Amino acid sequence: MQLQMDATSLDRFLAEAFPQVADDFVIETVGEELVVRLLVGHGHLRPGGTVSGPTMFALADVGIYLAILARIGPVALAVTTNASIDFLCKPAAGRDLIARVRILKLGRVLAVGDALIFSDGDAAPVARASMTYSIPPK
Amino acid sequence: MQLQMDATSLDRFLAEAFPQVADDFVIETVGEELVVRLLVGHGHLRPGGTVSGPTMFALADVGIYLAILARIGPVALAVTTNASIDFLCKPAAGRDLIARVRILKLGRVLAVGDALIFSDGDAAPVARASMTYSIPPK
Amino acid sequence: MQLQMDATSLDRFLAEAFPQVADDFVIETVGEELVVRLLVGHGHLRPGGTVSGPTMFALADVGIYLAILARIGPVALAVTTNASIDFLCKPAAGRDLIARVRILKLGRVLAVGDALIFSDGDAAPVARASMTYSIPPK
């Protein structure tokens, strides 16, 4: 596997394409596996201090999207067509979330990846997600 | 099917349990089908003016959750355990989203519902979602 | 919506493309909704007399596939790319299964449909499925 983009260029892409949310994410590793951290803030929480479902969805979506871009280069128009997510246990309060992403298929029109999401420092995942992206013709 | 909560009591529950997001949603119909409107605002948009995936996820999640509560009464601890969502086409810019929800299973420990999401006024759905909730023992 | 194939031509297609399983299915209605019956036989059962999960998967797959073909004509190469299925309750022993199918998206490269599956004669569904198909270029 040859990568077209490294963490710096993915960061720059994220800031330009998704300025509203780019500051929430830190790309930690780009390689066979991509690791992205969500800096959990007040806006991500539900009463009781747990991270909301849509926030975990967004983390998986960003992570898998970036892992695809790392392989095919910046394609702002790739869109999520399907997502499946299992919420396994309640995230720990007051901790960042870490998504570990792998790409399972990189086709001409469809790409598929999955992610495990962890509370920072924990060994058991809090969520699992798989997503499909439609890649526009060049 | 007998309902335990009407639109007014669901509204009040939403305001108390999810104060951060309650103002985004308007419950339009509660019955065999529940209809909820997302008042699309700037924070829900992606560049280009389209509603973000996590926002559509949140709409389906809130809608199915409320449809379950309408049937079993206020159970703040019911949690989403699984979600599957298909993004079918790009939502129309500058329009609210409408989720039409039905409950498919209401068991002792699990409840399942699905939702079709529409751009307000359109006949073709922009997304389909199904979600499972775990209901805590009483 | 204009249909390209009716029940007779779908039946003939099924017999030619899937001779191993075609005799298990009866296409009952083709229209906005497609209804297909699975003639439950010994090979579909698990111990206890309940229909197996893979059998319900196959029923939803065949039903959604046929509903797509009814709209686009015989395209033997359309392939399932994603499936999500919720098993809601145990099917009644000794009864056929009925799948009620609707098509939610019919795009140039992707089509999405969903199905509710019922034990014949029951009002509550035993399973819900949604599936995506990739349509080959002409």
Next chain:
Amino acid sequence: MQLQMDATSLDRFLAEAFPQVADDFVIETVGEELVVRLLVGHGHLRPGGTVSGPTMFALADVGIYLAILARIGPVALAVTTNASIDFLCKPAAGRDLIARVRILKLGRVLAVGDALIFSDGDAAPVARASMTYSIPPK
């Protein structure tokens, strides 16, 4: 993680609980990861020689089920409540399928696992599946 059942006792369980299909499967590894082989036969094929979708569904279902039983002991009544599957590419003709399974959650009432499915000898997966099982109270 402590295992309650090894390959031999899982094999015996499979033969007793699912006599119709037990001969199709060979349990190769039981540990943190469980590996199960499907001996692909004529009945699993679609025209063109490719393995059918329901067959891959069944392989993932059996594999994840066995991996849960390996951890909790023989519980014949655990039932699949949700499955999500991505078909990534066409399996190679004339080769067995291998499922590599991991358990992501083992709760009191729900267990979640996922599987990657490979054509024997290939490095790229042909399918990905995640499934949830409801565990009956003891």
